[in-house]
Amino acid sequence: MxxxxxLDQTLIDRRGSLVGWAEGFARSRQLPESAQAAICERLRERAYPADFVRLREELGLRDDPSDLWREYLDGIAGSARCLPGVQESLDALRGEGWTLGVATNGAGDIQRAKLAASGLASYFDGICVSEEIGARKPAGEHFEAAAALCGLRLSAGGWMxxxxxxxxxxxxxxxxFRTAWVAVGRTWPLGRREPDIVASGVAEAVLAIRQTMV
Ligand SMILES: [Mg+2]
Structure with missing residues (x-):
């Protein structure tokens, strides 16, 4: 199965890493206090090299945007940490013979750097990054590519x-696919069709998924 x-805010704590990086970066350039919030806002949902062209203008920096991207990539990858219980949960699934994949929107270099730095990359049979395959979630093509990278077909079914x-x-x-939503402190939005499982985090989600199989 x-x-x-x-990846972000499911397996790893992207928000915490971003706030920490923005704080350190603003300090290193002696930027005003408002800069940290501006950086977090710009990069809140996702970060691509083009975002650093805009940030350079907004913050009045003289750095080459590609150097800023590299600095961000190194900083964020270096601070990438798993959320609680993630490795144990992936271990348990692997032990039961599951095939595991990552399906993430984002730039290939940074998503792969985060997976490597957090020690998660080796748990997965396939890693699907939107930039590398040219399709972002929620497009069906993204999930199709993710399954294919794991050596499987979508029609065989599975969990997200x-x-x-x-x-x-x-x-x-x-x-x-069947679906498990990790709340990480939020509540499921009213009016939306509910997922099969609502869980506080990955550990609880994986436990519930494994229970459906017995
Ligand atoms: Mg996410």
Whole structure:
């Protein structure tokens, strides 16, 4: 059976890393206090090299945007940490013979650097990054590519675990997958069709998924 996982705010604490990096960066350039919030806002959902062209202008920096991207990449990758219980949960699934994949929107270099730095890369049979395959979640093509990278077909079915109600949960349901939403402190948005499982985090989600199999 295939289980796909979103990366940011599902397996790793992207928000915490971003706030920490923005704070250190603003300090290193002696930027005003408002700069940290501006950086976090610009990079809140995602970060691509083009965002650093805009940030350079907004913050009045003289750095080459590609150097800023590199600095961000090194800083964020270096501070990438798993959320609680993630490794144990992936270990348990692997031990039961599951095929595991990552399905993430983002730039290839930084998503792969985060997976390597957090020690997670080796848990997965396939890693699907939107920039590398040319399709973002919730597009069905993204899930199809993720399954293929794991050596499987979408039609064989599986589970998607993620924190985004639209890209992770709606997207995966549309391709026939069962879905587990990790709340990480939020409540499921009113009016949306509910996922199969609502869990506080990955550990609880994986436990519930394993229970459906017995
Ligand atoms: Mg996410």
């Amino acid at each position: 295939l289980a796909l996982f979103d 675990v993620g924190d985004n109600p639209e890209t992770d949960i709606e997207g995966a349901r549309a391709v026939g």
